[in-house]
Every structure is written in C-alpha cells, then in structure tokens.
Amino acid sequence: MSNSIRRQAILRLVRDRAISTQSELVDALREEGHDVVQTTISRDVHELGLTKVRAPSGRLVYAAPGADDADRFRAIGVAIRRYATRVEHAGPLVVLTTPSGYASALAQAIDEGGHPGIAGTIAGDNTIFVAPREGTTSRSLSSELGEHLTRI
Secondary structure, three states, X not given: OOHHHHHHHHHHHHXXXXXXXXXXXXXXXXXXXXXXXXXXXXXXXXXXXXXXXXXXXXXXXXXOOOOOHHHHHXXXXXXXXXXXOEXXXXXXXXXXXXXXXXXXXXXXXXXXXXXXXXXXXXXXXOEEEEEEOOOOOHHHHHHHHHHHHHOO
C-alpha cells in the first residue's frame, strides 16, 4: 500500500471518527484492511500534522490541521443530534433541552464550534441558554439549530 493511500485513509478516519490514540488509529486502519504498524502511523501522524482537539464528548481526539468552519459547524450538528431533545426560542434566547446530565457537554460543543451567530451558552443539568450575537435573532438561530434534530 502506498503512503498516499494510507494517509488519505488516516485523514478520512480522523474526520469521521473520534480517534484518540495511535493504537486506535492502527486498529481502525487494520479494520479497513490496511497492514500497518504503530511506528509507521506515528510517522504519518507527525508528517500529516495531526493535532489533538477536544471532541464534544470531552475526549481529546485527532484532527487534521486547519479544520475549517464547515467541520466545526458539522460538529455542532452532531452534538445536537446526540444530546438535544428540544430546541426553541424564548424571547432573546434559544433554549435547548437535553436528558439530565448532558447539557454541559452540548454547551461545550456549541461553544467550541465557534458559530458566528452565537455569543455564548449557559448550561444547567438538562437545559442550555444560548445567547445570539447582535444581528442574529433567537427565532432564526433556534430554527437553524433545530434543523439538526430532524436530520438523520
């Protein structure tokens, strides 16, 4: 297998999965039929410039350098689908509801996502208040965030 094919597979895997260690990356590549050893993956990780970022779950995972806004917004959508049960606008705020204990993880994912229309979040146990930035209405933001709940 060529370096190029293996490295393309690595970039796809770290984009599509939460991979935290080189060992997990080796296992994922082997599952796909790539015959690799940890020392080769260590060199690939270095040469590809992979970095560790905090995933919505709180785990540090590999990410390609220079992840763009689309990747960050996709991460917000994934976290909303995973944790949120309801999204609604309430006056100047957007309110997201989660099962008990999940609001903090979702709020962190939203904050890390860097959405240009969101100034910040406040999380309780199962409720998050999202403050829209000036120029963004709570109605339009709740509609945008709520669309993630209907996507599969």
